[in-house]
Amino acid sequence: MKLLEEKILAEGHALNESILKVDSFINHQVDPQLMYEMGKDIADHFRGQGVTKVFTIESSGIAPAVYAAQELGVPMVILKKQVSKTLKTDVWQTQVTSFTKGVDYELTMAKNYISENDHILIVDDFLANGEAATGAVRLIRKAHATIAGIGILIEKSFQPGRQKLEEQGLDVYSLARIGKMDVDLIEFIHE
Ligand code: G4P
Numbered sequence: 001m002k003l004l005e006e007k008i009l010a011e012g013h014a015l016n017e018s019i020l021k022v023d024s025f026i027n028h029q030v031d032p033q034l035m036y037e038m039g040k041d042i043a044d045h046f047r048g049q050g051v052t053k054v055f056t057i058e059s060s061g062i063a064p065a066v067y068a069a070q071e072l073g074v075p076m077v078i079l080k081k082q083v084s085k086t087l088k089t090d091v092w093q094t095q096v097t098s099f100t101k102g103v104d105y106e107l108t109m110a111k112n113y114i115s116e117n118d119h120i121l122i123v124d125d126f127l128a129n130g131e132a133a134t135g136a137v138r139l140i141r142k143a144h145a146t147i148a149g150i151g152i153l154i155e156k157s158f159q160p161g162r163q164k165l166e167e168q169g170l171d172v173y174s175l176a177r178i179g180k181m182d183v184d185l186i187e188f189i190h191e
Pocket residue numbers: 018019020021022027057058059060061097098099100101125126127128129130131132133156161
């Protein structure tokens with residue numbers, strides 16, 4: 001997506017060869033118009049495939065996921081990384097280990113917001129090692145729902161996330177694919 005690539009070049013900062021800061025429009029301050037365009041672009045890719053819900057992982061996936069869900073006319077569900085100890089409802093859970101952040105968490109959702117009739121689009125901001133997305137896929141499969149695919153804002157194609165997901169037969173649609181990165185260098189892949 002040209003608009004996103006231009007914004008990354010104008011305002012993104014590669015801290016090193018693996019971490020991109022986009023705090024001025026995605027992760028801290030949010031550009032709502034760009035976020036809307038990105039959510040709509042993801043929705044357009046998956047439109048007509050019978051998506052019943054859009055799932056995301058808190059927190060930075062929420063903004064694009066809600067715009068995608070609105071475009072598709074379906075609810076959006078936030079998968080939780082932290083769960084209230086007093087949660088009384090039945091939950092689905094799976095453990096995720098983030099290499100990027102060096103933390104473990106239990107990805108959690110209430111059973112009443114997913115059923116075996118659901119066909120789910122997963123949306124997130126970054127695809128790196130893909131542990132978060134793979135965790136979402138495991139959770140959805142535990143509930144016997146099906147997966148339309150994964151919509152991502154920024155894919156770091158030099159990390160193995162896309163490959164892991166594609167090996168499971170999943171459609172990964174990324175708005176910007178970074179092939180190579182370093183301080184003062186950001187190269188996109190187009191194919
Ligand atoms: P992982 O397998 O290494 O855990 O990678 P994953 O793709 O699951 O990403 C882990 C977390 O790190 C995600 O945030 C993801 O958005 C973030 N992340 C990965 N690479 C980058 C990067 O280059 N730049 C930025 N800004 N973030 C990156 P999260 O833990 O889900 O938290 P949140 O930010 O959504 O709250």
